[in-house]
Amino acid sequence: MTDLADRLAACYASAVHDVLRARGYGNQVLPPSIRALDPTRRVAGEVYTISGHVDQTLSRHETLLRWAQVLSRVPGGKVLVCQPNTKAIALMGELSAQALRVKHTRGYVVDGHCRDTDFILEMGFPVFCEANTPADIVERWTYDALGDPITIGTVTIRSGDWLLGDRDGVVIIPHEVAEEVVAETEAVMGTEGEMRRAIMEGMDPERAYLKFGKF
Template sequence: MNKSIELSNRLEKCYSGAVYDVLRAMGYPNQTLPNNIRPLNIDKKLAGTVFTVSGRYDDTLDPHETLLQWTALLSKAPKGSVIICQPNDDKLSHMGELSSETLQLKGIRGYIVDGGCRDSDFINKIGFKVFCKYYTPVDIVGRWVADSFEEPIKIGDVDINTGDYVMADRDGIVVIPQNISEEVIEKVEEVLRTESLVRKAIMNGVDPQKAYLKYGKF
């Protein structure tokens, strides 16, 4: 197993609140994506290395060109990655049935978009992990093109680069800069171990304030 897959699997066992707490303590308090980007299935957690995509709305586009670039997106995303898309558009769906099935078959861990999704029932049934802002049946054909891959993007106040890590669950989405990713994951795992000790102490009758003072975590 390569290093990025190992770290992705470890991160997916964590939760966004603990990741945020660690990033905040390390001086990175503004790494959460807008809270209106929500999971298609709230029971699914998603984590992995980021592959960035951006695009643009243009209703003068040739339908063939839009589909050519969309299939390029499906082709370029590497196995084991999480695609994060800044569509620069709030009208269309930027993920659907066949695309989700294709990405799942390729081993893509999931898809996060600051935009829309359709065919949500099908995507939910196959278990592909999608986080989006809204749903609409309106597709991209002749209206939207993916025109940039692996370039820096921004969603909300967060700068996102290919190679960063992302952790997403029902509470929100947190982006971890690549250069501190392993350190963050190790610290989060330590937080989870400490939280388990605090919980065990309280369940055994220890006063919550005393438990906090002993372990330094609550």
């Protein structure tokens, strides 16, 4: 499936959204508050999910051990998508990003916050999050499921679905149609390239739309 991930990475989120919407999948975009930590980086690949909740009964050791279990147990080569069910703390930091990068994790998307951002930017690990905060998980949070369906905004995300995130935002592709959607997106991008050249050469916008059916 690496080939599909690489092909998806060469696409862009807006085109994928258009293809999904034409197929009847109109609710596949994550909230626009979830943005790339580094807007020049994109993330693409097969999804594996994480969910958790606030728990202030746990000790420092218990919270850190449980987070280490998450980093150990998630499969390599995936895009991790986390629903922490809190916006009060960071669910990604430098050492965690290093550990995931060693596992060839393709990127990390969280409906929450991140910290150690200078270090993460320096290492080039793709992270999409809502905001940044120094606050960590210690004595505050634990995971409750790995690999189960989660919801971010109004989008339900399952392990095995596919994801593309770029400067425009993050779109989720249901696994049942991933191959077809990527192929259709590649074709759409080819048509858009032809239309772009035509417009740059002076074609009238209305005529261009009628010829290519895009805008």
